[in-house]
Amino acid sequence: MDAFIHQVLSGLATGGIYASLALALVMIYQVTHLVNFAQGEMAMFSTYAAWSLINAGMGYWPAFLLTVLFAFALGVVIERVVIRPVEDAPVLAIVVIFIALLVILNSATGWIYSYTIKTFPSPFPKEPLFGNTYVSSHELGAIGVTLVVLVLLYVFFRFTPLGLAMRAVAQNPESSRLVGIRVGWMLALGWGLAAAVGAVAGMMIAPIVYLDPNMMGGILLYAFAAALLGGIESPFGAVLGGFVVGVLENVLGAYVIGNDLKLSVALGLIIGVLLVRPSGFFGRVHVTRV
């Protein structure tokens, strides 16, 4: 029983990892209606930037803030320079651009920083909370940070005109222009915000899995599954989906199917759920009268 609880808690901790990156995917989807496969590598790259700053002697929180800003700028620049010129190309061409970005960032990071794993500091205490042996303080703290980001995103999209405008752009760019929204900038802004959310995720993930250029490879797939399971338009759903995936994977691996097939079976189950409930837990069913 103790082992079972331990597996569940450890699954929640890993789920928190998926949730944090899933939030970035939801963010970019809200604005562009695309899932950016390079999101994980952008987060990884930003985390390396944070590592450089901290290694150069900067304090954790200043480095954290500066990295979030850097990531935001990176996102905006990528949208303006790389994505903008192919805006009107077929969706698959844009997917291919994402793949290109993924390999470029991965390869360039390996070249600049080498592939040796690096430790990334945690802002949270070293000692586990209440002396428990189940989850580390960092894992709890990371979940806390993810929840904070979640609330911020929710408030942003629900209650600010800018958030509303972004949702509008995703749905109907032409109508958005007709109410005076600068669509181009909204897309760039969306990329920037998604990259910033991703950078936070990266800095929370790196202390757990270590910093290396391939750190996001597996996580991206799980985050993608989590986002869809929760309903790709819902930040809440993404986080819940992350936790569900994390726990599901652990329990399957430890008790049901064994570790070597847990990924396949977990994904199979998620797809099964999506077959029955295509909009995920929190996704809204869109009804339109023709």
Place this chain on the structure above:
Amino acid sequence: MKSKLVPIAALLAAALASPATLAQKKYDPGASDTEIRIGNTNPYSGPASAYGTIGKTITAYFKMVDDQGGINGRKINFISYDDAYSPPKTVEMVRKLVEQDNVLFVFQTLGTPSNTAIHKYMNMKKVPQLHVATGASKWNDPKNFPWTMGWQPNYQTEARIYAKSILQTKPDVKIGVLYQNDDYGKDYLKGLKDGLGDKAAKAIVAEVSYEVSDPTVDSQIVQLQASGANVFFNVGTPKFAAQAIRKAYDIGWKPVQYLNNVSSSIGAVLTPAGLEKSVGIITTAYLKDYSDSQWANDPAVKRWESFMKKYYPTGDLNDSSNMYGYTVARTLEQVLKQCGDNLTRENVMKQAASMKGQYIDTLLPGITITTSDNDYAPIESVQMQRFNGKRWERFGEVMGN
């Protein structure tokens, strides 16, 4: 052959035919008076690109050799291609090396699947596949594959050494194994089982695998703890090995830990895992570890360091792959020196197979390279060592098969 005619005949031959007859010079494709062409594939891109640094180190090393005048007066032309760790690409690139670039032999092609893919081809073509970068045991098979030779101690042997050690020290042993679900992980697992013999079924209480795409191995470590194991055999690559060591400590699991040699670097594994969390870990080694303070003033390691700084400045000094690449390149240098002016493929193989207790100074003291016609496993012995919180402490004899 003591007649006066001999010098004249030699002169005649030199003037008429190839220079090979002069002073026994013999060449196969890829070798000449001025250069030796060597082929290689490495994963510079793709999922295993972390290992690409080995190819870069070797390239840098032969650059240095050339700067210092080459080997026996010949420049080394080291041609290395990216195979992205994909066997079909390895086949393609190796064929390019052999058929188009006309290399004398290929050296240090990396990865068990990749080398398996070209194994038959190389032996059919009779082109040496020298010092392959994998620890599988199948490369030591001179009867069936006389053109293929490994280099590093193989995984199974290493695991058998751990098995022996476990059986000696712990009477009531319950072993939990964490292994990467691929050829490398399974070789270690097999070696351990072979070493334990008929005790294996009882002694191994849990064997859990992970995939390289797994973000963490936390769940696996929790499983191992729950199995009640009192010995932990950690067969992970650096990132996962470090995660496992940290997690085991954090959840209060205190088994005797055996760590596979691939992840024995202090800088790249134990430091990230936490030095205080790594105390007591047992591993084997055959190379000096730059990040181990006991070698801080070792002249060989110093030489390596200055080589790295000059010829491969972007290389990470903590990455033990760079020490590996340097050492294997020096092994090849020795083989080529021995070849002298007889640079045929046959002679390369012959020289590679006739090293007698050759010591290369970045190997641990007591570890030497020995090969023969029926022994194609250059490094067979390893040294056991235990981590004391600061550095590795060697103990026991140098062990081999």
Place this chain on the structure above:
Amino acid sequence: MALLEVKGLHASYGPTRVLHGMNFAIDEGSITAVLGANGAGKTTTLRALCGMVKTEGEVRFGGARIDGRLTEDIVRLGIAHVPDGRGTFVNLTTEENLRLGAYTHKDPAAVESDLERVFGYFPRLKERLRQQAGTLSGGEQQMLAVSRAMMLRPRLLLLDEPSFGLAPLLVRELFEIMRTVNQRERVSILLVEQNAAMALDLADHAYLIETGRVVLSGPADEIKRDDAVRRSYLGY
């Protein structure tokens, strides 16, 4: 001076040219109707004014050139466009649609009073505030589209076939409201319609276009009496 002045306006979709040098003007505070058969270029004319298609020629709004500018900049000058197909944000709520209409206004108090003003014209929308806009009926969606445009507090309102798909009674109601808006708020209106009879009843001035050119223009009363128009568009 005319509020909107168009000279030699050409427009094309890719290689196909749709407008061939249109000339017309709209007076401040007037209601102007553009009539024409299907494919004559009515919708394109409205899209051209808002920079939504590639154009050549001159468009002046309040005396300043606006041709070649970005749609969102033109809108910010005070031109609201209810597009063909209504352009509803179907996945957003009614309220969110309306608030988007006021996107360019930063003063929250003013936005609230604008909302009340719009509900004064279309009380039905107030009951549907939290409803997903895509689930509204056709008539309600049309009201929402007009309301959204009014939230901009425009000087000029462009309406593209507001009667499309609505019951005649609803159309009459809508047009009445448009007249009130025009008179009470001094909003100029440019109306594109297939339903020529009703459009001419509402409008002060009318243009008739055929294959991308203005072929007839004048006060609505005169156009209504024109024989050709009567035969082709009014059907009597």
Place this chain on the structure above:
Amino acid sequence: MTRRASIGVAVLLVIACLLLPFVVSNYRTFQFTLVLVYAIALLGLNILTGYNGQISLGHGAFYAIGAYTAAVLMDRLGAPYWATVPAAGAVCLVAGFLFGLPALRLEGLYLALATFALGVSMPQLLKYHHLEKWTGGVQGIVIAKPEPPAFLHEAGLRMNSDQWLYFFALTVAAVMFVLGWNLLRGRVGRALIAIRDQHIAAEAMGINSALYKSLAFGVSAMYTGVAGALGAIAVQYVAPDSFTIFLSLVFLVGIVVGGLASISGALYGALFIQFVPNVADEISKAAPWAIFGLFLIGFVYLMPTGVAGAVRMLLVRFTRKGAK
């Protein structure tokens, strides 16, 4: 281009294809064999993604199934190599059709996830210990290289095995392309495109879209499976590591760069995925993937509708000029 000119070009192309292995080295012949293999795989993916609009991020899985079918049949059951190709096609047809049935309910992102998951899972399934007896587990299966048939030798045609393999692949590719051409240029092709562009309208026109969509999956997988079998025979080795998710992504890259919904695009795409990584490797050992990525972005910028689209536009311009 006039009809006569295009026939002329086609004839020249066929002659070039036939002469190629006698002109270039064995190693190059081998490379072009791989190009043919990839071209078949890409045509398969194009049927599904390009023509029918169903995205697949996991087609490498079907390639793997085809390859393993061939390897297992040859190595474990002693089947002749040529027989494994249709067998692999049949297995993948069934596998694709079955996968396509649930996938019917999935669109866009959800289908992307499902296929992505398939692509990621495949190597793990191949390694699965209960299948090890057949698949060889992590070690894979080494298979024998086919020799040219005896009748060629008797007929006086001397050929080495690389050349023979090339002609074998060329024949299979020709058959698959002709079949594909007939399929896509006819009623079926129009139905596939109609479903992609106007889903509801297609249903209204009486097209059984469910059937067509799962058939598209099956046929697409069949093509890719045939390619997988050929690829395995050419490389003489299969292992789980040969079929990672990157293979699937590279296939997607191939059809986009080559040209979506274009038969000739499969060939351009195959040339791209075969040769551009080599070029990238020549340029930089430090970060070859970065170079590859830049190439990719460059191609999409310059030719957003793929090489096939660009070629089509050039031809149009060329003939217009010619007409003037």
